[in-house]
Amino acid sequence: MQFHNDGFRVGDPTIEPAADGAPRADMPATVDVLIAGSGPAGLVLAAQLSQFPSITTRIVERRSGPLLMGQADGVACRTVEMFNAFGLSERLLREAYWVNETVFWRPDANDRGAIGRTGRVQDTETGISEFPHVIVNQARVQDYLLDVMRRSAQRLEPDYDLEVVEVQRDNEGEYPVRVTLRRTDAARLDEVIVVRARYVVGCDGSRSRVRTSIGQTLRGDAANHAWGVMDVLAVTDFPDIRLKAAIQSANQGNLLIIPREGGYLVRFYVDLGEVTPENRDTVKQVTAERMIQTAQRILHPYTLDVKEVAWFSVYEVGQRLTDRFDDAIAADGTSREPRVFIAGDACHTHSAKAGQGMNVSMQDGFNLGWKLGAVLQGRSGADLLRSYSDERQPVAQELIDFDKAWSAMMAAPPKDPNRPDAGGVDPAELQAYFVRAGRYTAGVATRYRPGALTGEPTYQSLATGITIGTRFHSAPVVRLADAKPMQLGHVARADGRWRLYAFSDASGRALHALCDHLARSPDSVLRLVTPENADVDSVFDLRAVLQQPHREVRLEDVHALLLPRKGRYGLIDYEKAFTSDASADIFTERGIDRERGALVVVRPDQYVAHLLPLDAYAELNAFLRPIFRTNPPSP
Numbered sequence: 001m002q003f004h005n006d007g008f009r010v011g012d013p014t015i016e017p018a019a020d021g022a023p024r025a026d027m028p029a030t031v032d033v034l035i036a037g038s039g040p041a042g043l044v045l046a047a048q049l050s051q052f053p054s055i056t057t058r059i060v061e062r063r064s065g066p067l068l069m070g071q072a073d074g075v076a077c078r079t080v081e082m083f084n085a086f087g088l089s090e091r092l093l094r095e096a097y098w099v100n101e102t103v104f105w106r107p108d109a110n111d112r113g114a115i116g117r118t119g120r121v122q123d124t125e126t127g128i129s130e131f132p133h134v135i136v137n138q139a140r141v142q143d144y145l146l147d148v149m150r151r152s153a154q155r156l157e158p159d160y161d162l163e164v165v166e167v168q169r170d171n172e173g174e175y176p177v178r179v180t181l182r183r184t185d186a187a188r189l190d191e192v193i194v195v196r197a198r199y200v201v202g203c204d205g206s207r208s209r210v211r212t213s214i215g216q217t218l219r220g221d222a223a224n225h226a227w228g229v230m231d232v233l234a235v236t237d238f239p240d241i242r243l244k245a246a247i248q249s250a251n252q253g254n255l256l257i258i259p260r261e262g263g264y265l266v267r268f269y270v271d272l273g274e275v276t277p278e279n280r281d282t283v284k285q286v287t288a289e290r291m292i293q294t295a296q297r298i299l300h301p302y303t304l305d306v307k308e309v310a311w312f313s314v315y316e317v318g319q320r321l322t323d324r325f326d327d328a329i330a331a332d333g334t335s336r337e338p339r340v341f342i343a344g345d346a347c348h349t350h351s352a353k354a355g356q357g358m359n360v361s362m363q364d365g366f367n368l369g370w371k372l373g374a375v376l377q378g379r380s381g382a383d384l385l386r387s388y389s390d391e392r393q394p395v396a397q398e399l400i401d402f403d404k405a406w407s408a409m410m411a412a413p414p415k416d417p418n419r420p421d422a423g424g425v426d427p428a429e430l431q432a433y434f435v436r437a438g439r440y441t442a443g444v445a446t447r448y449r450p451g452a453l454t455g456e457p458t459y460q461s462l463a464t465g466i467t468i469g470t471r472f473h474s475a476p477v478v479r480l481a482d483a484k485p486m487q488l489g490h491v492a493r494a495d496g497r498w499r500l501y502a503f504s505d506a507s508g509r510a511l512h513a514l515c516d517h518l519a520r521s522p523d524s525v526l527r528l529v530t531p532e533n534a535d536v537d538s539v540f541d542l543r544a545v546l547q548q549p550h551r552e553v554r555l556e557d558v559h560a561l562l563l564p565r566k567g568r569y570g571l572i573d574y575e576k577a578f579t580s581d582a583s584a585d586i587f588t589e590r591g592i593d594r595e596r597g598a599l600v601v602v603r604p605d606q607y608v609a610h611l612l613p614l615d616a617y618a619e620l621n622a623f624l625r626p627i628f629r630t631n632p633p634s635p
Contacts, residue, residue: 001087002575005567012151014087019053019153027058027159027193030175032376034197035059036210038158040072040138041344041361042203043145047086048369050152051495055376057156058195062163062184066146069311070138071229072358073258073267074099077129078443078471079359081606082366085494088144089131096134097261099123102434103240106414106427107250114301115249119431123244124442130474130487133442136261138358161185162193167200167213169327169339174198177339199372199385201341203365206320208346214327216342218349220320220400225411226272226283228291230312233264238302241266246434248414248427252297256410265310270294271411275316288312319400319407322347325364325389338385341368348396350403359443360399363605364392366494370604373496379529379539380628387453395446402440409433444471448607455601455610455623462598463503464591468611472499472602475589476581478550480558481574485581489606491543496604498624500542502614503587505597510614511544514599515559517617518542525621528630535566539628543576547587547594550579 003013033049035042038061049057075083075096083089104119124133149156166180175196183191202210206218234241245257253271260267270291275283288309296304325347326338344361368388374380415424439445448454448469457468466473474489492499504511518526519536530539544562546553555563555577562576580586592598599620601610610623 002573005571007568015151016053016153018155027162027181027195028056030056030196031058032056032198033058033201033372034177034179034195034199035201035203036164036179036208037061037203037205037344037346038063038066038142039203039205039344039361040141040145040358041346041365042201043142043149044082044362044365045201045203045343045369045372046156046158046365047145047148047152048366048494048496049373050149050154050156052373052377053153055373057154059156059158060162060164060181061158061160064161064185066158067139067142070142071313071315072138072141073135073260074356074359075134075136075141076356076359076441076443077124077131077133078446079362080131080134081129081471081474081489082362082494083144084131084490085492085606086145086148087493088148091144092136092141093131093134095140095261096136097259099133099135099244099258102244102246104427104431104434105240105245105247107248107416109417112250112416115247115299117240118427121431121435125438128439128442128444130489135258135267140261141358161188164202164204164209165192167202167210167340198376199339199341201343201368202346203343203361204346206345206349208342210340211322211342211346214340214342215331216322216324216347218320218322218347220349221318221404225407226275226286226314226316228270228272228286228294228312228314229267230270230288230291231260231265231267231310232292232306233308233310234266235305235307236299236303238299238304246410246430247298248425248430249298249300250414250416252300253294254410254413255295255298268295270298272314283316284314286314318349319403320349321393321396321400323393325393326385328386328389337382338389341385341388343368343392347393348400350399356399356403356440356443360396363395363443363446366605367392370494370496374604377496378629384452384627387451390451391448391453394449398445399440402437406433406437444473446470446607452626453603453609454607455612457611459598459611459613459616462593462596462613463600463611466590466592466598466600466608466611468608470608471606472501472600472608473590475586476584477545477578477586478581479575480546480550480553480577480579481555483550488543488545488578488586491541491575492602492606494604497537497539497541498604498609499600499602500540501600501602502542502544503592503598503600504544504546505614506547506595508546510597511546512559514614514617515542515544515561519559519561521617523617523621525624525628528625529628530631532631536561536564537566537573537576543578545586546577546579548579549582553577553579 108114108116168178181193247255256269258267327340328338343364350357412425474487
């Protein structure tokens with residue numbers, strides 16, 4: 001990380017100097033963004049917005065304090081990539097359980113009353129990410145994000161004991177959304193507070209009042225299958241208790257075992273069977289003791305002695321989705337500027353089997369956060385916010401389609417080779433589907449369609465391993481100035497900036513000409529968009545990757561734009577130029593055209609917006625300028 005840019009200061013460099021007026025205890029009468037709900041989606045959004053000191057953000061939560069024990073636990077590879085941009089990946093990886101392999105068990109061929117191991121696979125595809133799939137309690141994930149907020153210049157903390165009563169949009173003045181809040185703490189129970197906001201985001205769960213206020217409804221399949229989930233400390237002779245395990249028994253149901261962080265805790269997802277109108281109340285009242293007994297029967301001939309149940313719950317599988325994630329369509333059907341948004345469970349719900357509900361919710365917050373930041377800082381017009389629902393709603397639909405198929409397979413009994421007409425799922429098919437679905441479970445299957453923020457794949461052949469519309473897939477490089485081996489993608493921080501990764505052509509002339517254009521041309525998008533007196537990389541963070549080994553490149557030959565002077569002292573930033581790593585050449589790893597090079601445009605949420613030749617100045621301008629407000633012409 002970089003610090004001391006604006007002068008030397010002592011202490012923890014991850015704690016930003018407090019902005020004027022921060023912290024502020026009382027709820028102000030007006031805010032730029034009001035977030036309802038401090039779950040995963042709300043906290044990622046708040047953590048992102050906390051990085052912009054000029055934006056007034058508040059987050060309200062009806063609970064009396066931070067979450068202590070959460071239901072979600074799986075953190076996908078893609079989510080760890082996002083957490084790295086917030087400076088959280090090292091803490092997460094140190095504490096979490098790493099899911100390295102998944103095993104499959106089915107009825108024993110010689111004794112269908114017992115189970116036997118039938119398969120063992122790598123949990124995530126090799127090379128899919130530099131980070132693993134990990135398990136950590138949702139409450140700890142939220143603790144990490146709260147810490148980011150506290151260390152920001154805003155010193156942002158949730159306002160607990162406040163629930164949303166009503167959200168009204170009256171389109172009056174700068175703060176067109178009127179939010180009525182009610183206190184839930186005993187000392188001030190039912191006290192009402194009214195706040196006006198520029199934007200409101202409902203991250204307030206499946207019973208969202210913010211969603212109701214904009215006329216959206218969760219639609220989808222009714223829940224018809226129940227699962228019990230419990231975190232336990234247990235003694236067992238089941239040999240794969242520290243591996244993720246999918247178990248199909250012949251007659252006792254199915255079981256999913258997820259080892260937890262800390263070396264001892266284990267999560268069991270226990271199949272409780274079909275839910276009907278007649279048995280729904282009974283299913284909801286299932287006890288931890290019954291879950292344990294069911295798990296013991298499924299694990300036969302192995303034993304399970306549960307010493308302590310840390311937490312348990314019962315839920316019904318159901319996948320539901322709203323038509324839109326914003327209020328851009330008024331009640332009379334007319335289009336308008338979106339002012340109220342919903343994210344996470346407020347607009348899409350899933351089963352826990354795919355392990356993606358929390359992950360997709362956090363990606364909602366990351367997608368919306370940088371866009372709100374750009375609009376509220378005046379860098380982009382309000383039309384940018386329309387892209388949030390347009391991008392995220394189809395992603396949620398894709399996840400629901402996957403979740404339905406995976407949940408159905410997990411709930412189905414195994415096929416009986418002696419009764420081929422009895423139905424069920426072939427255990428080999430279950431394992432094969434798990435492998436095929438690896439990109440979904442890793443969180444890297446999202447691909448945004450061509451549009452205002454995603455270019456056409458005209459030049460995709462310049463870098464076959466960096467796909468437009470998908471997240472930027474990092475790879476090893478060596479930083480030129482100090483010979484540090486590192487991951488190129490790790491230079492990206494959750495700071496709202498776009499990244500321009502310029503991969504050099506064979507001669508280096510096209511790269512040098514690109515730098516000249518960006519630094520000097522009147523048509524340079526960098527010059528047209530960067531605010532006057534701001535650092536040259538305050539909007540576009542340009543990084544270059546050269547093909548030669550780092551010892552064959554002289555720093556003094558690097559273009560001045562890659563050694564920019566920044567901050568009040570004009571200090572030189574030496575961290576813009578990189579070379580290939582001899583052990584894992586990025587040009588080979590990502591299929592980059594060595595002769596022509598490539599320019600990769602990456603959004604603040606780490607998704608590849610466009611891929612262009614180094615000399616495609618007109619195409620670069622044509623793509624980026626509509627996204628940004630340009631500087632006024634000089635007098």
